[in-house]
Amino acid sequence: MMKQALLGEFLHEAESTRKLLKAIPDSALNWKPSEKSWTTAELASHIAEVYNWYDGTFNQDIFDMGEYQYDKGDITKAENIVAKFEENFAKAHQAMEVSDESTYFNEWRMEAQGNSLFPPMPKIQVIRSFLYNHLYHHRGELIIYLRSTGNSVPGIYGPTADDKM
Template sequence: MVLEYLKQEFEQEVGNTRKLLQAVPAKDIDYKPSDLSWTMGELAQHIATIYYWYVGTLTQNEYDLAADRLERGDVRDIEATKDLFERNVLAAREALNALTEEALGQEWTMKFGDRVLLGPLPRGIVTRGFLFNHIYHHRGEMIVYLRATGNKVPGLYGPTYEDSKG
């Protein structure tokens, strides 16, 4: 039952993420709010990359980020980032659809080489916290970037401020 809810949420939120990435304008791709922040292009690419992590999280008990070789493309090319997102969503959906309720309870660990970054934790907790919530966090940042640069923020859960000023 939990798995079915996760699948439904995944599909709904993929649409919201797509709307947000489509709102990223090429003209502001180098914007960043501070020297410590990512550029808008780097943030967009990170959001697209999180969907790639679904496969390692949902199909492996130990996921080593150091062993991953994802070709991301140029962070200054928003079209390449949107293509990356779409490819990663297809793979993520496939991994999520192959998952079982039993697998949600299995222990999972994220590593970078020999260093443990996260876990061991039940895969279901990791799916919610590391995958789903991680995307939502960075989407919130992207909304701030869009507003700071004077761009329209798409409605993800209803009308936005800009929509009410029509």
């Protein structure tokens, strides 16, 4: 039951993520709001990467960041970021499908070289915060990036100012 609820939200929200990533023009990829911020390309790439963390979260009790490697690919073109999202989305979907719902309350840890990076917590809490809410936070940032560069924003939870009513 919990797995089906998480899967339903995942599928619905992935469509919104897809629409948002497809709205990024190449001309906005190098823009960033401050020196401390990521560029649009880096932020969009990070959003795509979050989907690469699903297997390590849903199907493992320890996520080892010390061993984690990720090839973000060529982020100089928006279509490449969308393609990486699609690749990671497919892996995330599969990871959820094969996950065992009875493990969702297992203690989960993120480590690097044997050191905990965060306090241990139930896997379901990590799924909701580390995967889902983290992603929603960065999508909100990306919307601001698009607005700040004069680009249109697709409707996610309803129409935007760009939609004709």
